[in-house]
Amino acid sequence: MSKIGYFYTDCLVPMVGNNPYATAEENSAELSINAEVYSLPSRKLVALQLRSIFIKYKSSSFCEKLLSWVKSSSFAKVIVLSSSHSYQRNDLQLRSTPFRYLLTPCMQKSVRNKIKSLNWQEMEKTPCIPEMSDSDYCVRIPGGGITRALYKESCSKEIQMAVLLKFVSEGDNVPDALGLVEYLNEWLQMIKPQSDDPAPSTLLWKIPSSWKLLFGSGLPPALF
Amino acid sequence: MNSGVWEEVGCAKLWNEWCRTSDSVHGLSPTEAYCVFYRLKSNPAVFLCQCSCYVAEDQQYQWLEKVFGSCPKKNVQVTVLTCRHTTDYKSSEPAGSLPSPFLKALKTQNFKDPVCCSLLEQPNFVHDLPAAVLSYCQVWQLPAILYLCYTDVMKLDLLTVEAFKPVLSSRSLKGLAKNIPQSTETLKKLTAANEVQSNIYT
Numbered sequence: 006m007s008k009i010g011y012f013y014t015d016c017l018v019p020m021v022g023n024n025p026y027a028t029a030e031e032n033s034a035e036l037s038i039n040a041e042v043y044s045l046p047s048r049k050l051v052a053l054q055l056r057s058i059f060i061k062y063k064s065s066s067f068c069e070k071l072l073s074w075v076k077s078s079s080f081a082k083v084i085v086l087s088s089s090h091s092y093q094r095n096d097l098q099l100r101s102t103p104f105r106y107l108l109t110p111c112m113q114k115s116v117r118n119k120i121k122s123l124n125w126q127e128m129e130k131t132p133c134i135p136e137m138s139d140s141d142y143c144v145r146i147p148g149g150g151i152t153r154a155l156y157k158e159s160c161s162k163e164i165q166m167a168v169l170l171k172f173v174s175e176g177d178n179v180p181d182a183l184g185l186v187e188y189l190n191e192w193l194q195m196i197k198p199q200s201d202d203p204a205p206s207t208l209l210w211k212i213p214s215s216w217k218l219l220f221g222s223g224l225p226p227a228l229f
Numbered sequence: 230m231n232s233g234v235w236e237e238v239g240c241a242k243l244w245n246e247w248c249r250t251s252d253s254v255h256g257l258s259p260t261e262a263y264c265v266f267y268r269l270k271s272n273p274a275v276f277l278c279q280c281s282c283y284v285a286e287d288q289q290y291q292w293l294e295k296v297f298g299s300c301p302k303k304n305v306q307v308t309v310l311t312c313r314h315t316t317d318y319k320s321s322e323p324a325g326s327l328p329s330p331f332l333k334a335l336k337t338q339n340f341k342d343p344v345c346c347s348l349l350e351q352p353n354f355v356h357d358l359p360a361a362v363l364s365y366c367q368v369w370q371l372p373a374i375l376y377l378c379y380t381d382v383m384k385l386d387l388l389t390v391e392a393f394k395p396v397l398s399s400r401s402l403k404g405l406a407k408n409i410p411q412s413t414e415t416l417k418k419l420t421a422a423n424e425v426q427s428n429i430y431t
């Protein structure tokens with residue numbers, strides 16, 4: 006996918022670095038900022054990559070700006086890749102696949118059959134107030150950041166949105182990211198398996214250079 | 230800055246929880262912080278901003294709009310000089326083994342001049358005001374370069390300042406620095422003011 010633009014707002018903490026998707030010497034010196042837009046015209050795909058956290062109190066402003074951009078650009082469908090705290094799972098969720106999906110009502114009409122054929126698990130409604138025994142049930146995504154807000158707004162604005170998420174723990178989330186993109190790939194088939202082998206095509210995904218040294222620099226030999 | 234070569238033309242005042250001055254009578258007290266803007270008397274098209282305070286993340290966007298908002302987007306080139314501690318730098322080499330201080334650079338797409346040092350390689354990145362400035366310049370297609378000195382000291386010292394010397398020979402800055410043999414002596418005097426005046430033995 007190639008970079009086609011930026012999503013420049015005052016809502017995200019600024020950061021810059023060199024191109025984390027560099028494939029050669031020539032494109033390694035391209036500057037990347039905190040929110041960039043990539044596209045793959047052959048698949049009619051556009052991706053918005055967020056690289057930093059929200060500035061305090063600015064997350065709802067960001068949701069508004071994002072959905073306004075989605076509407077004005079007339080995107081056919083929006084897929085949000087997200088996660089939820091694995092420690093918040095209930096007993097049923099602990100025993101099942103860690104992947105979940107959510108569809109806005111207007112999206113359900115268009116992709117219901119496809120999703121059914123994939124045998125995916127829909128995100129369960131859980132008590133809105135867990136401490137209350139007679140609490141109403143609603144969709145909760147603890148640890149999901151703006152995911153729930155985006156989903157709720159899209160429901161009311163009739164935006165065709167799907168949320169794909171994985172229950173994850175704090176720590177090395179690289180395997181989780183690969184798992185989530187494989188989950189997405191089951192639906193979108195962005196990378197087709199090489200043969201009829203149903204084994205995951207994790208080897209076909211490239212790891213960005215920004216994932217190097219996630220836990221710090223090399224260790225000083227004197228430590229040992 | 231009081232050498233007579235620069236004139237003060239403005240300042241950006243701000244306050245956040247990081248703005249403190251150490252006062253021997255009252256201890257730490259809240260105070261307004263400033264970013265001071267100077268203009269070169271001999272060439273009024275050259276501006277310098279000295280930022281000696283922390284601009285918080287929720288102030289950076291407004292700071293940029295105020296500073297860059299009214300300036301023309303054509304024929305502008307921006308150079309940012311900043312420092313970070315070497316522990317911020319990630320590499321497969323152990324932190325203590327790197328020859329410190331060292332200079333790294335990040336540049337926007339439209340910056341075409343030669344760079345005075347190697348570029349900051351992934352997975353390293355920059356945040357705070359320097360990142361906000363560079364992001365702005367990248368989005369608005371202004372040529373800009375950030376020179377980042379990784380140093381292992383917390384206060385200004387001669388070695389860290391001298392690490393920036395290659396930058397003075399760059400196309401945009403070479404007209405500003407006098408190439409005098411006494412530059413090391415002058416730098417020593419400027420940095421001595423920051424040295425610890427007393428220690429536990431006096």
